[in-house]
Structure formats: C-alpha cells, structure tokens
Amino acid sequence: MLIRSCGLMSNPATERFCDLVRQSLDDGTFVRLVLRPSASSTETDPPRRIVTRCIELRGQPHLSITAQHARQDRTWNLPLPEALAWLRAELMRTPKTAYLATTTRDWQWMTTSDGPRVVGHPPSQTAPPPRTHDQPHTTWLDESARDWLLALGLVDASGRPKPSAADKYRQIERFLEIAAHQLQHCGWLPATTTAPTAVPGTASPGPASTRTLTVVDAGCGKGYLTFALWHLLTRKAHHPVQLFGIEARPELVRSVQAVADRIGARGLAFVPGDIATVDLPGCDILMALHACNTATDAALLRGIRYGARLLLVAPCCHHQLRPQLRPPPLWQPVLRHGLLAGRFATWLTDALRVLFLEWAGYKVRVVEFIESEHTPMNLLLSAIRVRPPFRDPARRERILQLKETFGIQHHALDPLLNGSPTTDRADASV
Template sequence: MIRSFTQNDALPIIANDRVGCVVWPVLTMPKPNPIDQFKANLVVSLEAGTFMRLVLSRPTRGDDAPEKVLARLVNLKGMPHLSLTYRHPTRDVTKNIPITEVGSWISEQVSGHFRSALLGTMKRDWQLHVDESGEAKLVGHKSSSNEVPSREHDQAKETILDNSARDWLRGLDVVDGDGKVRASMADKHSQIDRYLEIFTHLAKDCAWIGRDGPPLQLADMGSGKGYLTFGLWHLFHRVWKQPMRVIGVESRQDLVKTTNDLSRKIGADGLEFMAGTIESAKLPKIDGLIALHACNTATDDAIRRGIELGAQLIVVAPCCHKEVRPQMGKPEPLASVLEHGIMAERMAEWATDGLRALFLEWAGYRTKVFEFVSSEHTPKNLMIAAIRIGEPFTSKKAREQIDQMKTFFGIKHHALDSLLSRN
C-alpha cells in the first residue's frame, strides 16, 4: 500500500519491496497566507524597483481614522522611503518611512486597520480583500501601468487654485501679474486652498457635485474682502461646472462695492455680494450657509439663521468665545484644574463649541468638529460642519445632553437656547 507522508514523517527508501519501486513522499504544503503573500510582493517590488503604487482603503473603524492611505516611493537624503498620505475627511497627513520598515507597517495596516489593499507594480497588480471575519483573499491582475512614477520627494502639489483662478486672485492681490503668490499673501493663499479642500469633502457628503435640478444657493455670511466667497464660486462654476448661486453678505458697504466690481470684471455669473448682517440680510431659501470667524455670539446667529433658512449644510469657524466663560462654574473634579486661567479659557471654548454641536444635532444635523487650516500657516481654529440628516427638534438624546452639559458647568443662558422651545 502506498501512503502519503507529511513533512514530519521519515522518508522511506522502498515502499513496496515486491516490485522494487521507490516511492517518494507526497508532501502536504500549507496554503500560503494571502496577507503574508501580499506583504512579500510589496517588499520584493520595492527591492526590485518595480513598485508603482499602493492604496489602502475600506477602514475598519470610523471616528478620525483615515479613509484611505496612498503610498509612493521617494528618495530622501539618498535613501528610498515610502511616502504615506493618510486621507482624512478634512485633512491629509503625510509620513515617510524607510523601506526597511515597510514589512511590519503593511502587516499592521492590513491585519487591523484596512480591509482592502491595492499594490501596483510594473509586472503585475495585486488586490487584497479582507472580510469582516478576517478571512483574506489575494487576486492578481495584469499591470495597469508600466510608466515609472517620479521618485522626487518635493513634487508640485495639486491645487484647486490653478491658472484658471488667476483673475480673481490677482483682483484680490493674492498673486501678482505673473500669477505668482505674493510673499505677504502666502498664508492667505494656503488658507483659501485648504478651505476649498475641506468644502470639497463636504459637498460630496451632501451629494451636491453633479446634482441635477435648480442651481444650488450658498450664503457666505461676513464675506469681507471675498477671498473664500470667490473661492467657492470658482470651485463650483469652474472646477465642477456645477450651477450655483453664491451670495456674499457683508456689513461694510465699501467692501460690498469692491467685491461686486471684481465679480463683474471677471464675468462671475452666479456670484453677488449684498450689504447686510447675519440677521438682517434678505436671503432666499438656501442650501448652504458659511460663517467663518464670526465673533462671539455672531456664530450662534449664523447657526440659527442657517436652520431657519433650511440649509442642508452649515459651516462655522467660531472665534472670540465670550458668552459662556463668565457663567461657568468650577465643578468637581475639574475645580483645581480650572483655577488656571488658560485652562478655564480653553474649557469655556470647548464647552461653547460643544454646545453648538449639540444644538445642531437637536435641529436634525449630523455634526463634525475639526481643526481648520494646518498650524504651519495660520493659528489653529476649530470648524463645525453640520449636514441635515433628519427631522429637526426630535432628538431626545441631544436635548438631554444639552441640559446635562449646561447643568454641569453652571451655564444659565446660551445664545441658541431659543431652539429648545421648538419641538
């Protein structure tokens, strides 16, 4: 009788002496682990110089986790590194790791953080899928490209503010006649560009891009010189080719005239500026309301106005938090911490914006609070973005949390308290 042998069995010389034939063992080899195989393919492609790209997607958790990770090979100080861009809903974070650390890094990512990974090489593409039970599957495909990507670390960043934005950027004195960003306006240019990146994510969440139907209507409250108002118009009309009416509301008549003159000069159809305040401006029913750096309770006025006008999207960047601080007590176990002035100030800011987010949830919105503009260019600011997802003034949980938070900090009055009477 001929039998199969495993790797641990001793090898026989003769299995059947009657016929004198030698039968070598049939080895039962373990099935390759798809994750280990994907890791090996990645490491080999980096060492052989055939690596093209790597994309990780389908994150296993939400919160502030990146939606995907993009990787490319770069040279840093003469040494190969993998440059990783972590794509969050409102920002990108870039990290560089030497290729000697890639093996352990990719194992961690595909074993616990992402369920999909795509490796592109000059010879073959590999797609790894991991289901919710942890079972992995690896599929190979013909290479989608054989063009070697740039290995330069400092590449020109893709920006929404390309040459097509030169006319209004020049009119606002952000760039010179040659289209170069003025040194004194570099921070402002970065701020506009970053803001439009954030708004791109929010517009996608609202399903605005490519939407059929009447033109969307957006109001920018306290538009000032119009930097971001022109940017929003540019994003919709020139980048997305999407019909949109953008209205800038500004209390200073001279700025209203200047911005309207520039709008007419560049032929910005669908962009207009009007004199008024957050509360007094005569606006139609709108789809989105923006109010950046509205001081103190002006932010609350903008939130209330957006709710009243039926805005699907409300975006505010608060500043000058003055209303709540004088009312706040020093509850335990925070009493000793709040003895420090800077701690009490920060806590008042967080409590104020936290209540604003809860009031928006009470009004039927899904909220997200995040940092606006990286600290390399401007001071850190919080931004509150809210998208309407349900019936207003029905969330018992949000209402209870508002009451609990006000009671805990001893806050007797908030500028949005009038919303509590609506149900």
C-alpha cells in the same frame, strides 16, 4: 560620546533618532520627517515647520526639505549622508520636536527637562509614498481660478501665489478640499470630479444636479473664501448658484463687489448687512468662517432655520461662556487657572454648538481647518442635515445637561431649544 553644536548636545536619544531615520531611508520604509520648533525657540523668523520627503534625483535618493516660514516656503534637496548631518545639526541647534513616519512604526523625538527622548507610536501610514521629484500638485485653484485670485491680490501675473498671501492661499486650498468632500456627499459635486493637477485645461464632468443653489457666506470679509466656493460650485461643479456674501462693513462689500463685476462672476453678490437680520431668499449652503464671537451662532441660526443642507463654520473668538463658567467641584482645581478656563470655555462653546446641530438634525464633523501654528482658531464644523430637526429629546437633554454641569445660563443657540424653526423649509424632508 557627546557632540556639541551651537549650545545643545547630541546624546544617545538623538543618535538613536538619526539612526532610525537612516535605517528607514536605507530599507525604503521612510514616509516623512517633520520638525517643529518648540515655543521656547529664540530664533528670529523660525520656520513654522520643516517637512521632508525622500525623492530620487539623478538616480540617487535625496531628502527634499521644505522649511515653511510665515511668508514663504524654502525648499532644497540633499543627498542622504548630507541630509543626516543636517538633521543631527538641526536637532542640536534649537529645541524642537521631530516626527519620523515609517511604514512600520512612527518615532517622535522631543526635548524634555531630562534631555531628548524618543517615543514610538503605531505607524500612521503603512505604504511608502512615491519617490518621484515632481509629484503632480492637485488643486482646485488651477488656471480657471486665475482671474479672481489675481483680482484679490493673492497671485502674481504669472499665477504664482504671492509670498505675502501664502497663508491665505493655503487656507483657501484647505477650505476647498473640505468643501468639495461635503459637496460630493450632498450630491452637488459629481463624485467623479477630483481636484485637477495644476495643468491648464483639465476638464471636469457636468453638474450633479441643475437646481439653483442658494449659498450664504456670513461675515465674508474680503471675500477670499466666498470667491473660492463660488469657483468650486460654478466652474468645477457647473452648478447654477446664487451666492450672497454678507458683510457688516460696507467698504469691504463695495470693493469685493467691484471684483465680482470685473470678472463677470455670475450668481455672486455681496450684500451689506448684519448676519442676524439681513434679508435672504433662502439657504442651501451656509458658510461662516471666523465670523466674530456669537456672529457664528447668528449665522448657524439663520442656516438652520432656512433648512440649509450643508453648514461650514469655522468659529472665531469666543466670549460668551467664559464669564458664565461655574465648574463642578471635580473641575474647580483645573479651571481656577484663567488660561485653562478660557480655553475650556472655547471648547465648551464649540461642543455645545455640535450638540445643538445634532439636535437640529445634522451630522457633524469637527476638522482641523488650518494648521494650529497659524492660529488657535483652527476648527471647522462641517454639518450635513441627515434627519428632520428637533425630533429626538435625548439630544436636547444632552445640551441641557452639559450646560447645567458647567453652570451655563445662556448660549447663543438656546433659541433652538424651543425646536420651532421659523420657516417651513427647515422641516422639509432631508
């Protein structure tokens, strides 16, 4: 039987998917259910995703549903029979994909030109999550971050993230999660320090080491992530730091320096100038988040040449390789499409960055920085120096081969091919 609701019709695949959700809720294998509107959705302000989890309320299982919109989240709870009716109506309302994770198998529901389909996948998680209503939210942005978050306009006076800053707030939390992991790896944040629950006054252990770290945020803009790393290093790791936010726009520098002065942010200074040339005393950690085009490479060159141990770089727009692309015959039918060629050039730029970093002695992880629905520029290259630089000719050869394969004459990191860092520090032991 076909059930019609607002245009789309239920069909056996939709019914089967709803049944799988019901079964997993009944037998306790349910992990989560996520819905994403498809690009063809015509809704005004559709949620970017809807995340649901199973919770106990007054002794009864409920589905807790959070619709994540651009400016704010909306959460409500439904008892199971109503939740299943809601799900069926959602699937029929507008085209979307739905992903059900259970402890035994994951299931994906998607609309295709032949109608909805259900596809099975191996389980992404084999243990059920807790069903408690109020799970403690762990975050580095606890009470001790209130002063700078407030001064930068990210939270209101009671410490709640402002709806208009919700995306930035999430980005800061994600950045701190990645940075904390890497700082622990480098021994700059004690391995025992974990993100506190959002309860005031949570203590953290003393510093992992006491040497003053020099940190550079290249292209720091309004300083949100500069303050975030400073907060993690000074207030959570209790590390002495001198942290420089470098920014080409003097008016931004003036306004964020005023915030740093107002909250007495010891060790934090904002400096006007160009990433490529500004005077720096050194660099243990370099971050460059969404610095435009080849400014990312200018930052990487500085970090590598100063022998920075940790690099955290989120590339932004990529313009350098696209006009140079000369694909080999096998790739020509694919890359004759402008859109594909543009995306491929972006990938190639970042792939070459990774190879250059490996040649320079770094171990690189490529991670998702922000969810891809917020921006396509959502990669973060996280690199820790693990070897002396420029020693393994095979790594250099990989760069040359990849460039040659796609006809690339010039990449902004080419100066590294000479393998001659301009300071002694880059040759220091790792």
